[in-house]
Amino acid sequence: MRSKTLLDLFARKYQDLRGIYTTPPYSAASAYPDVPPPETPLSPMILAARWSSSDLYVEDIPGIAADLLEAGYDTPALRRLSAETQINGSADVEPLVGRMFCELGIHYPLREEEAKLIASRQIAREVIAGSRNAWAAASHIEIVIWDRIPGNADLEMIFSINDEIDWDAPERRSLPELDAALIDALARLAMRSVEGVDFGASASHPSL
Numbered sequence: 052m053r054s055k056t057l058l059d060l061f062a063r064k065y066q067d068l069r070g071i072y073t074t075p076p077y078s079a080a081s082a083y084p085d086v087p088p089p090e091t092p093l094s095p096m097i098l099a100a101r102w103s104s105s106d107l108y109v110e111d112i113p114g115i116a117a118d119l120l121e122a123g124y125d126t127p128a129l130r131r132l133s134a135e136t137q138i139n140g141s142a143d144v145e146p147l148v149g150r151m152f153c154e155l156g157i158h159y160p161l162r163e164e165e166a167k168l169i170a171s172r173q174i175a176r177e178v179i180a181g182s183r184n185a186w187a188a189a190s191h192i193e194i195v196i197w198d199r200i201p202g203n204a205d206l207e208m209i210f211s212i213n214d215e216i217d218w219d220a221p222e223r224r225s226l227p228e229l230d231a232a233l234i235d236a237l238a239r240l241a242m243r244s245v246e247g248v249d250f251g252a253s254a255s256h257p258s259l
Contacts, residue, residue, distance in 0.1 A: 071186045071216070071226070078181025083238040089176035093122050095155035097173050102148060103166035104196050109141045112148060119155075126154035167196050168245050171206065175241035178234070185233050189213040205243065208236040 080086065090097050098115060101107045107115070116132035128151035138144050152159035161169075171192045177183040193199055193210045201207035212233045215223050223229070 072184060072190070073187075074184060076178065076181050076184045079179050079234050079238070080181065082234075083179055083241075086176060086179045086238050086241045089173055089180055089182070093119055093124075095119075095124075095152060095157050096169065099152045099157045099159055099161055100166040100169035100173070102152075103161045103163065104170045106170050106195060109138050109144060112138065112144055116151065124155060126151060128154050164202055165245060167202060168243065171196050172241055172243055172245070175237040178237050179241050185230070185237060186213070186216070188237070189233060203243075205236060205240040209233065209240065212236060 080088075093115075098107070102112075113133055113135045116129045116135075120129055120133055128147055132144070132147055132151055135144065135147075149159050174183065174188050174192055174196075178185045178188045189209050190213060192206070193213055197206060197210075199210065201210050212229060216229060224232070
């Protein structure tokens with residue numbers, strides 16, 4: 052899969068490794084034309100996957116509900132959630148969140164592994180599209196989404212590369228080589244299918 056010119060794309064020089072997580076992202080889409088673009092961040096399926104993967108804070112939910120309303124989605128649960136001002140924990144809001152996703156056309160609740168894969172694939176596609184730093188994304192997928200336990204071979208490779216960056220310099224690959232390997236692994240993850248998942252627009256969306 053790796054382009055023969057991919058190493059040139061990542062031949063960047065660093066004084067040290069501290070900047071790799073904050074370096075502005077760059078697009079690798081031209082090297083991976085088969086990788087689909089990421090879904091919109093307000094995609095109900097993406098939000099359901101992130102919520103089910105503990106990738107959203109409970110205090111984020113009212114703002115997300117308001118953003119969905121502003122984007123043209125409109126359901127009773129969305130209206131209630133957008134007006135919530137006192138939420139003490141996810142258990143308090145889970146029934147209403149579940150209603151919201153069902154009203155938006157999502158078969159909720161999602162299976163845990165399915166949700167984690169959808170959320171991880173979205174992050175990988177954002178990296179390839181150039182909207183997310185690859186190293187920060189890999190760390191987020193490993194620590195936040197999967198709690199360091201890989202769910203498939205692509206994730207295992209991403210975690211291994213992400214961990215290699217902490218090896219002593221004589222034992223690890225060069226940074227351009229690691230960059231290329233990480234993007235390659237993220238591209239494979241970005242093209243993974245999730246059986247039975249429909250990312251089509253919900254019947255609640257006004258454009259339908």
